Amino acid sequence: MKNSKPKEPGEAVDFYELRLYVAGQTPKSLSAFANLKKICEEHLKGCYRIEVIDLLENPTLAKGDQILAIPTLVRKLPEPVRKIIGDLSNTERVLVGLDLRTIPQAERREA
Amino acid sequence: MPPRNKPSSDRFALKKCPTGIQGLDEITLGGIPRGRPTLVTGAAGSGKTLFALEFLVRGATLYNEPGVFMAFEETGEELTTNVSSLGFDLDGLAKQKKLAIDYVYIERSEIEETGEYDLEGLFVRLGHAIDSVKAKRVVLDTLEVLFGNLPNEGILRAELRRLFRWLKKKGVTAIVTGERGTNTITRYGLEEYVADCVILLDHRVTEQISTRRLRVVKYRGSYHGTNEYPFLIDKDGISILPITSLGLTSEAPSGRVSTGIPRLDTMFEGKGYYKGSSVLVSGTAGTGKSTMAARFAESACKRGERALYLAFEESPKQIVRNMGTAGIHLKPYLDNKHLVIRSERPTLLGLEMHLLQMTKLVTEFKPHIVVMDPITNLISVGFQADVKSMLTRFVDFLKAKQVTSLFTSLTSPGNLEQTDVGVSSLMDTWIVLKDIEGQGERNRGLTIVKSRGMVHSNQFREFKLTGSGLMLEDVYLGASGALTGAAKAAQIAEEEAAALARTEEIERLGRHIERKRQVLESQMIVLRSEFEAEEEEIRKRVAEVQAQKQAATDQRARAADTRKADEETSR
Numbered sequence: 001m002k003n004s005k006p007k008e009p010g011e012a013v014d015f016y017e018l019r020l021y022v023a024g025q026t027p028k029s030l031s032a033f034a035n036l037k038k039i040c041e042e043h044l045k046g047c048y049r050i051e052v053i054d055l056l057e058n059p060t061l062a063k064g065d066q067i068l069a070i071p072t073l074v075r076k077l078p079e080p081v082r083k084i085i086g087d088l089s090n091t092e093r094v095l096v097g098l099d100l101r102t103i104p105q106a107e108r109r110e111a
Numbered sequence: 112m113p114p115r116n117k118p119s120s121d122r123f124a125l126k127k128c129p130t131g132i133q134g135l136d137e138i139t140l141g142g143i144p145r146g147r148p149t150l151v152t153g154a155a156g157s158g159k160t161l162f163a164l165e166f167l168v169r170g171a172t173l174y175n176e177p178g179v180f181m182a183f184e185e186t187g188e189e190l191t192t193n194v195s196s197l198g199f200d201l202d203g204l205a206k207q208k209k210l211a212i213d214y215v216y217i218e219r220s221e222i223e224e225t226g227e228y229d230l231e232g233l234f235v236r237l238g239h240a241i242d243s244v245k246a247k248r249v250v251l252d253t254l255e256v257l258f259g260n261l262p263n264e265g266i267l268r269a270e271l272r273r274l275f276r277w278l279k280k281k282g283v284t285a286i287v288t289g290e291r292g293t294n295t296i297t298r299y300g301l302e303e304y305v306a307d308c309v310i311l312l313d314h315r316v317t318e319q320i321s322t323r324r325l326r327v328v329k330y331r332g333s334y335h336g337t338n339e340y341p342f343l344i345d346k347d348g349i350s351i352l353p354i355t356s357l358g359l360t361s362e363a364p365s366g367r368v369s370t371g372i373p374r375l376d377t378m379f380e381g382k383g384y385y386k387g388s389s390v391l392v393s394g395t396a397g398t399g400k401s402t403m404a405a406r407f408a409e410s411a412c413k414r415g416e417r418a419l420y421l422a423f424e425e426s427p428k429q430i431v432r433n434m435g436t437a438g439i440h441l442k443p444y445l446d447n448k449h450l451v452i453r454s455e456r457p458t459l460l461g462l463e464m465h466l467l468q469m470t471k472l473v474t475e476f477k478p479h480i481v482v483m484d485p486i487t488n489l490i491s492v493g494f495q496a497d498v499k500s501m502l503t504r505f506v507d508f509l510k511a512k513q514v515t516s517l518f519t520s521l522t523s524p525g526n527l528e529q530t531d532v533g534v535s536s537l538m539d540t541w542i543v544l545k546d547i548e549g550q551g552e553r554n555r556g557l558t559i560v561k562s563r564g565m566v567h568s569n570q571f572r573e574f575k576l577t578g579s580g581l582m583l584e585d586v587y588l589g590a591s592g593a594l595t596g597a598a599k600a601a602q603i604a605e606e607e608a609a610a611l612a613r614t615e616e617i618e619r620l621g622r623h624i625e626r627k628r629q630v631l632e633s634q635m636i637v638l639r640s641e642f643e644a645e646e647e648e649i650r651k652r653v654a655e656v657q658a659q660k661q662a663a664t665d666q667r668a669r670a671a672d673t674r675k676a677d678e679e680t681s682r
Contacts, residue, residue, distance in 0.1 A: 023231040032226075055232060059239035062232050066216045069261070070231035082221060089226035097223030 131169025134351030153312030341463030371410030374583035394544030416479035
């Protein structure tokens with residue numbers, strides 16, 4: 001897997017295209033967005049794009065990415081597509097979900 | 112808002128939503144609760160998805176109520192293909208905006224859970240689908256997939272509770288399917304959320320024969336049939352016949368139906384069976400039960416009526432050929448569609464399925480008479496009690512439709528009047544065909560054991576199958592019982608000889624009298640002539656004597672004249 005190569009914070013990485021699905025301005029979606037922003041700034045500075053989709057405005061989009069839970073973060077790029085549900089308060093798990101773990105842990109996980 | 116139901120005097124009465132599934136609305140007295148969720152549960156392959164889908168399709172086509180199908184297990188394409196054989200055109204309905212299918216895909220391995228979430232996405236999708244077709248009906252098939260794929264069951268249960276509240280608020284009539292658990296109604300306890308109506312589907316195999324059954328486990332605020340009802344999935348979708356609910360309320364028509372055998376008609380007051388009655392023809396093997404049944408069917412067709420022949424032993428072609436040799440010609444009626452012969456091995460289906468299929472056939476074909484030949488074969492697929500209960504329902508069903516039915520039953524020699532299935536009590540008329548063995552041959556006899564509501568003949572008749580049809584003949588009663596066949600012929604010859612002898616004797620005696628009379632009469636003539644001769648002789652003598660007497664008187668007078676005798680001397 002191309003993402004499993006060693007990556008250091010700030011090192012050049014693949015471009016991350018992220019979509020955050022929310023349904024209205026709920027506390028959960030606001031905190032999800034804040035958490036995401038923080039993690040991306042920390043680990044993916046300059047290599048990411050976040051698109052926030054409010055399903056209350058665009059309900060049809062839920063079908064395309066098979067969204068059930070809110071909030072859901074979808075990593076469209078790099079492939080494969082991954083989904084992370086919840087308010088992204090557990091940073092560790094978000095990093096696992098985004099394949100942004102540090103080397104030893106990443107290797108241990110894949111072993 | 113849910114549309115108002117048919118005008119009801121009680122505005123607090125539970126509003127019901129007709130499912131359009133054949134038979135279900137009768138069991139539930141109108142359908143499932145309108146505007147509320149109903150749980151349909153059953154094991155894998157019990158027909159839950161089809162049930163739910165038919166609910167939507169019927170709603171869209173029959174009641175103009177669009178629907179949403181939210182599939183968690185199958186994609187829209189898979190569903191469309193699966194049910195196209197049932198004539199459900201999902202694509203077409205979707206194009207007309209009468210049906211929306213949303214396939215929900217969820218895969219645990221692709222999901223990472225990080226903190227708090229809810230299932231608003233599901234609500235949004237469902238809400239959007241409902242709005243897009245203005246749906247009145249919703250199916251969720253099956254929510255249990257979520258339990259396996261969402262890591263946090265606590266959140267899921269809270270969200271499900273919210274979902275059902277939300278569905279009620281939306282006013283849609285929903286069907287939620289669920290897999291049956293080992294000791295619970297559903298594996299994940301969905302019944303906890305759906306408290307209004309629970310329908311259980313079952314697919315049971317007994318003695319290698321499978322039967323689908325449906326039961327309304329619970330229906331809050333409404334009467335409903337509580338029995339297990341067998342149902343059938345065929346080209347028309349699901350059909351449930353709530354046959355067990357039929358009762359003894361059928362009409363009693365006084366019309367008559369010919370038996371097809373003139374001489375037999377005369378035994379039934381000259382008119383035949385009652386219309387809408389049930390007739391049992393029982394007898395040992397080879398006594399002509401099927402032939403009698405076929406004759407009955409043929410005569411109905413001849414009158415221009417429709418006849419349904421349910422055969423469990425022979426194929427239609429075989430029946431047509433075999434009956435042809437007995438002078439019963441069924442082919443023309445098969446061709447003009449007045450006769451339908453349905454041949455099936457009893458073991459092909461369970462009893463309930465047979466019943467369901469037969470009643471379905473009767474409903475579609477609307478026959479005037481039904482022949483079932485023979486009922487005893489059904490024993491091979493069920494216990495006696497089951498067979499009896501099934502036949503009871505079938506007879507009730509036919510009576511309600513005023514269809515005259517004839518059943519044949521094979522009995523073993525020995526207990527001739529004890530039918531295997533014990534069904535005789537169900538029957539209005541019971542004819543027994545017997546084998547009469549003796550003098551190196553086997554003949555057939557017929558007797559009417561009973562016939563409700565008519566004065567029938569109590570005579571025993573000989574029943575003959577000839578190339579030109581069926582015939583009934585009188586039997587001869589001899590010292591050793593009733594005589595038939597060759598013995599009867601011998602008896603006839605003997606009696607004829609005796610009769611001849613008697614006639615001859617009578618003639619002989621007659622002649623004797625005649626002779627006597629002639630002799631007597633001739634004697635009388637002789638006597639008379641003798642008497643006449645004698646009489647003449649005597650008369651002659653009398654005349655002579657009188658003449659002499661006269662002559663003497665004259666002589667005396669003349670002498671007195673000459674002597675001039677005085678008066679005194681003459682004195």
